[in-house]
Amino acid sequence: MTARDFGTTAAPVFDRDDESRCADIAALLRESLGEDRTWPADLGPHTRLDADLALDSLETAAFAAALRQHHGDAADLLAYIADLDLDALITLTIADVARYVADRLAAGGDRSAPR
Amino acid sequence: MSRFLFVSLPLAGHVNPLAAVARELERAGQEVAWAGSEAFLRPLIAPGQRVYPIPLRAHRGGAERGLASTKSRWEGYIVPHARVTRAGIRGAIADFAPDVLAVDQHAVAGAIEAHRHGLLWATLAPTTMELTRPLRTFPKVEAWILDQLAAMWSVAGMPGLPPHDLRFSPHLVIAFTGAALVGEAMAQLPANTHLVGPALTGRPADPAFPRHWLDEGRRHVLVTVGTLAADMSGTFYRRAGAALRPLGDRLQAVVVAPDGAMPDPPEHVLVRPRVPVLELMPRLDAVVSHGGLNTVCEALAHGVPLVIAPIRGDQPINAAQVAAAGAGIRIRFDGARPESLRDPLLTVLEDPSYRSAAARVARSLCEAGGAAAAARHLGALAERGAGSPVLAGGNHSENE
Structure with a gap:
């Protein structure tokens, strides 16, 4: 399954409740890193991108590109994290990313979303 | 002949390249000494090199990853290391009267004491962790690191703010990597940086290996x-x-x-x-x-x-x-x-x-020249210093 296939089956993600939204973000992250379902077994809303998954800058960029592809240019993860301080970056969770994407889409960013 | 004082961290990956440079300096007729943990340094450096002992625990990497490890590296290691080594480095400077301090990029006390004594000093970077300022994409993280350096400067009794980023000597920066690896990030390096490649000489043999x-x-x-x-x-x-x-x-x-x-x-x-x-x-x-x-x-x-x-x-x-x-x-x-x-x-x-x-x-x-090239750059720095009588900004006393 490619990232694009996944996007069409999962959309629209922003009408669902938080948990489902987080599951979609987690699946997108897994896809963008090319990892299978066994990695890691307990990827959830509270999984931290830095402290738990040790995403480095390249992986973060790949994840950000996947988010933009699925949710439009308004879902700009790199712009969001560029303004965070050290502690906020260390504790950034999948739920934080899901909330950010939902906020950006609610703010009208969905105009630029593909499909 | 000039005198070079090496200030490193008790980490084999940090000491090994510096030890190779120190050997090359000695081979070129220069005088070399170390300030650091004697128990840790002895097996890694050339026999007979002087060590001004500073008792330190060897650093074991923690379990943190990513930026959590950046935070713990500074708060849990770099900052305390500077605090506990400062006095020992001052003692070594007083006794050895070095012309140049050769300072590991993370041994910040070496940089501070060089400033206090108005000495020439070189940054030696055995990692690429700071080299191209990879965290500059996170302005608040880069600012946090500069805050740590400023606090270390003040705690050491130095006036005002550090005159520059203490991770980079204004006199000379030597890194053990090469242009073919650093690539586009070369643009981020200070102009006085020399990439010398790996320092491969002088590792002890292991006769027991099958x-x-x-x-x-x-x-x-x-x-x-x-x-x-x-x-x-x-x-x-x-x-x-x-x-x-x-x-x-x-x-x-x-x-x-x-x-x-x-x-x-x-x-x-x-x-x-x-x-x-x-x-x-x-x-x-x-x-x-x-x-x-x-x-x-x-x-x-x-x-x-x-x-x-x-x-x-x-x-x-x-x-x-x-x-x-x-x-x-x-x-x-x-x-x-x-x-x-x-x-x-x-x-x-x-x-x-x-x-x-x-x-x-x-x-x-290999063209980058390795430890011998690093030794040549350090030697040239010492000669440059011999031509200029006094460096500005030296001789601050420590008030603690």
Whole structure:
């Protein structure tokens, strides 16, 4: 399954409740890193991108590109994290990313979303 | 003849390149001394070099990853190290009267004491962690690091703010990497930076290593991921064992790991806590590594391609640089399946493009001159200092 296939089956993600939204973000992250379902077994809303998954800058960029592809240019993860301080970056969770994407889409960013 | 005082950290990967430079300086007729843990330095430096002892615990890497490890590296190590070594470095300066301080990029007390005494000093960077300011994409994190440096400066009794970023000497910066690896990030380096490649000389031999075990009919792979927290390394070694198990018909692997870390290794896998890496390099076909700069540059200087599973610090940067140069493949340290290690290893062994890219990088690293070039740059700095009587800003007393 490619990232694009996944996007069409999962959309629209922003009408669902938080948990489902987080599951979609987690699946997108897994896809963008090319990892299978066994990695890691307990990827959830509270999984931290830095402290738990040790995403480095390249992986973060790949994840950000996947988010933009699925949710439009308004879902700009790199712009969001560029303004965070050290502690906020260390504790950034999948739920934080899901909330950010939902906020950006609610703010009208969905105009630029593909499909 | 000039006098050079080396200030390092009690970490083998940091001391080894500096020790090679100190040897080259001595060979060139210069005088060398160290300020640091004598128990740690003695086995790594040339016999007979003077050590001004500063009792320190050897640093064991923590379990943190990513930016959490950046935070704990500064708060838990770099800052306290500066605090406890300051007095010892001052004592060494008073007794040895060095012309130049050669300071590890993370031994910040060396930089501060050079300023206090108005001495010439060089930054020596055994990692690429700070070199290209990789955190500049996070302005608040970069500001936090500058805050740490400013606090260390004030606690040492120095007036005002540091005159510049203490991670980079205004006189000379030496880094043990090469242009072929740093690539586009060269633009981020201060103008006084010299990339000298790996410092390979003078590692002690290991007569106990079973050289006869290597079978010329098979390919040879070295697996080394440095010193790790036990829970992290256990998972990795198990996965590496599973990845290597079916490959006995075509390769032999030497795994650097504590005894028992890889349970029941098959006949073609040799697990040893210590391995004469430099001696093995000319016989290797691939290296699987966490991407520490020393291992990466040592492998590439011998034209050996890599599979890199970065964990933290500068390792993701080094892995990305190796992949960009075409001399290896970067994988996730946390990959769940044995195939995620086995497949890239086979690719690196079977696709000749990796070997030829590694050979290209090897030429660039070897032309950079290594420890001898670093010693020449330090010697030139001392001569420059001899021509200029007094440096501005020296001789602040410490008020504590």
